[in-house]
Amino acid sequence: MAYQLLDGKATAQSIKDELAQKVIEIKAKGGKVPHLAAVLVGEDGASVTYVNAKVKACEQIGFGSTLIHLSADTSEEEVLATVNKLNNDPEIDGFIVQVPLPKHINEHKVVEAILPHKDVDGFHPANLGKMLLDLPTLLPATPKGMMLLLERNGIETSGKHCVVIGRSHTVGTPISVLMSRNSNPGNSTVTLCHSRTQNLAEITRQADILIVAIGREGFVSAEMVKEGAVVIDVGIHRVESSETKSGFKLKGDVLFDEVAPKCSFITPVPGGVGPMTIASLLWNTYLTNQKLV
Amino acid sequence: MAYQLLDGKATAQSIKDELAQKVIEIKAKGGKVPHLAAVLVGEDGASVTYVNAKVKACEQIGFGSTLIHLSADTSEEEVLATVNKLNNDPEIDGFIVQVPLPKHINEHKVVEAILPHKDVDGFHPANLGKMLLDLPTLLPATPKGMMLLLERNGIETSGKHCVVIGRSHTVGTPISVLMSRNSNPGNSTVTLCHSRTQNLAEITRQADILIVAIGREGFVSAEMVKEGAVVIDVGIHRVESSETKSGFKLKGDVLFDEVAPKCSFITPVPGGVGPMTIASLLWNTYLTNQKLV
Numbered sequence: 001m002a003y004q005l006l007d008g009k010a011t012a013q014s015i016k017d018e019l020a021q022k023v024i025e026i027k028a029k030g031g032k033v034p035h036l037a038a039v040l041v042g043e044d045g046a047s048v049t050y051v052n053a054k055v056k057a058c059e060q061i062g063f064g065s066t067l068i069h070l071s072a073d074t075s076e077e078e079v080l081a082t083v084n085k086l087n088n089d090p091e092i093d094g095f096i097v098q099v100p101l102p103k104h105i106n107e108h109k110v111v112e113a114i115l116p117h118k119d120v121d122g123f124h125p126a127n128l129g130k131m132l133l134d135l136p137t138l139l140p141a142t143p144k145g146m147m148l149l150l151e152r153n154g155i156e157t158s159g160k161h162c163v164v165i166g167r168s169h170t171v172g173t174p175i176s177v178l179m180s181r182n183s184n185p186g187n188s189t190v191t192l193c194h195s196r197t198q199n200l201a202e203i204t205r206q207a208d209i210l211i212v213a214i215g216r217e218g219f220v221s222a223e224m225v226k227e228g229a230v231v232i233d234v235g236i237h238r239v240e241s242s243e244t245k246s247g248f249k250l251k252g253d254v255l256f257d258e259v260a261p262k263c264s265f266i267t268p269v270p271g272g273v274g275p276m277t278i279a280s281l282l283w284n285t286y287l288t289n290q291k292l293v
Numbered sequence: 294m295a296y297q298l299l300d301g302k303a304t305a306q307s308i309k310d311e312l313a314q315k316v317i318e319i320k321a322k323g324g325k326v327p328h329l330a331a332v333l334v335g336e337d338g339a340s341v342t343y344v345n346a347k348v349k350a351c352e353q354i355g356f357g358s359t360l361i362h363l364s365a366d367t368s369e370e371e372v373l374a375t376v377n378k379l380n381n382d383p384e385i386d387g388f389i390v391q392v393p394l395p396k397h398i399n400e401h402k403v404v405e406a407i408l409p410h411k412d413v414d415g416f417h418p419a420n421l422g423k424m425l426l427d428l429p430t431l432l433p434a435t436p437k438g439m440m441l442l443l444e445r446n447g448i449e450t451s452g453k454h455c456v457v458i459g460r461s462h463t464v465g466t467p468i469s470v471l472m473s474r475n476s477n478p479g480n481s482t483v484t485l486c487h488s489r490t491q492n493l494a495e496i497t498r499q500a501d502i503l504i505v506a507i508g509r510e511g512f513v514s515a516e517m518v519k520e521g522a523v524v525i526d527v528g529i530h531r532v533e534s535s536e537t538k539s540g541f542k543l544k545g546d547v548l549f550d551e552v553a554p555k556c557s558f559i560t561p562v563p564g565g566v567g568p569m570t571i572a573s574l575l576w577n578t579y580l581t582n583q584k585l586v
Contacts, residue, residue, distance in 0.1 A: 128418075129421035130418045190485050192469070196480040197533040261355065
């Protein structure tokens with residue numbers, strides 16, 4: 001079967017183009033340009049890469065951006081003081097504190113200190129609660145990115161059986177709520193699977209839409225996927241490879257080569273969900289700037 | 294097959310007995326006895342019944358209780374002022390505003406005005422968000438009641454397939470989150486079904502645990518249920534009956550007579566989930582009183 005790529009990179013680019021246009025319109029009206037701040041604590045390699053990508057994306061579309069880089073030994077108190085400063089800074093429309101944080105800092109405490117309407121990662125309990133209640137709010141960036149990816153690529157979700165593998169707070173659980181609620185995309189029958197699930201393949205083979213966010217490289221094989229399914233792969237893993245100059249390659253939770261031929265649509269890794277997470281972070285920043293949530 | 298009743302009335306009574314004992318201990322230590330307030334706006338028959346049952350339950354176990362009954366034409370502003378007064382009253386540990394409210398009052402606005410740590414119905418977005426994040430919080434009363442019912446009756450949920458019919462904000466959606474998270478009860482594979490679900494019976498027949506909260510009398514028939522399933526019926530409907538003096542009978546969303554023989558456990562209606570909702574409301578009030586959330 002000829003599958004189609006769910007091209008996150010291209011979809012994210014079209015969203016960024018729209019936002020760049022909105023910046024031009026805001027400027028023309030003499031309004032305040034959206035401004036995103038990112039707080040990075042320590043030198044975790046992946047975190048540095050992600051934060052830099054977010055700052056760069058802001059620059060590309062004309063958003064203001066501020067990177068606050070604190071050393072790994074910064075105290076929880078100082079991180080909270082930084083959050084408080086950003087909460088009260090009228091120039092900053094929204095900000096993120098990149099996770100994971102060093103172990104001596106309580107992540108929940110930091111997230112709860114962020115003003116909900118500046119929480120563009122959508123991790124604050126008040127925002128997640130509003131999501132559950134179908135109220136307008138800042139949705140968590142990665143699940144929202146997946147919803148945008150489905151919407152912008154015209155994938156029908158209503159009445160479909162969506163199976164989610166992985167129940168993380170940032171991805172699996174919120175996407176299961178979003179896909180089941182009465183909206184478009186949404187209105188799917190949703191099954192949430194995890195490490196305790198029995199007969200997993202039996203369940204995943206029922207999926208019209210399969211969302212894989214389990215964080216294990218190559219976990220989903222062809223025999224777990226129904227012919228014609230839409231597969232969204234949230235995983236991203238750096239694996240050694242002799243095929244590349246750098247000596248490594250990025251792979252997902254899905255065995256792409258064997259699964260893709262069974263799919264109607266499938267996300268590539270990289271270039272699938274990753275760019276969409278950044279696009280929805282920018283979108284959330286635009287929403288707060290315009291007071292649309 | 295001989296089924297067992299999941300007796301909500303008896304389970305709720307044992308919880309109330311525990312709470313009554315705790316009141317005695319609190320008094321012995323000279324502490325403040327838990328106090329629940331309920332705000333009722335208007336004269337909706339079912340609401341009057343529910344609120345009275347809650348007040349009566351408080352009296353039975355030695356909790357303080359306050360009923361604030363406002364007329365149906367009370368303005369939103371006055372209701373919000375009442376909420377604010379209860380928020381600031383140190384005597385009141387927790388309170389509920391009985392829903393539905395008259396149409397001229399914005400329910401979400403009222404719920405969001407309640408201080409989260411006094412929201413013993415567990416409807417505030419901040420509490421629902423914490424639920425989603427697995428943080429200690431006041432859980433919504435009906436889903437929490439179901440969890441207590443499963444726990445107290447020793448029903449294994451880990452690795453089981455739990456199918457929920459109905460995606461309401463107060464029952465279906467939160468119970469789907471609670472049943473899937475890493476806890477006991479919990480750790481189930483959860484499928485959330487609703488009005489857009491296709492081939493519903495095919496899915497419900499896979500359920501080891503079937504939770505029915507669709508609000509349609511007699512919706513679930515025997516052919517939708519797997520042999521040996523645990524069935525929890527959240528529905529409650531007043532239907533005409535020639536068998537009773539009052540001329541009506543309470544029925545659930547499940548056709549009890551034909552479904553029960555296929556079940557390992559099933560809740561009766563009445564006497565199943567209803568009393569458990571009240572028990573968990575009392576439990577939540579105890580938690581706030583003792584500052585345990």
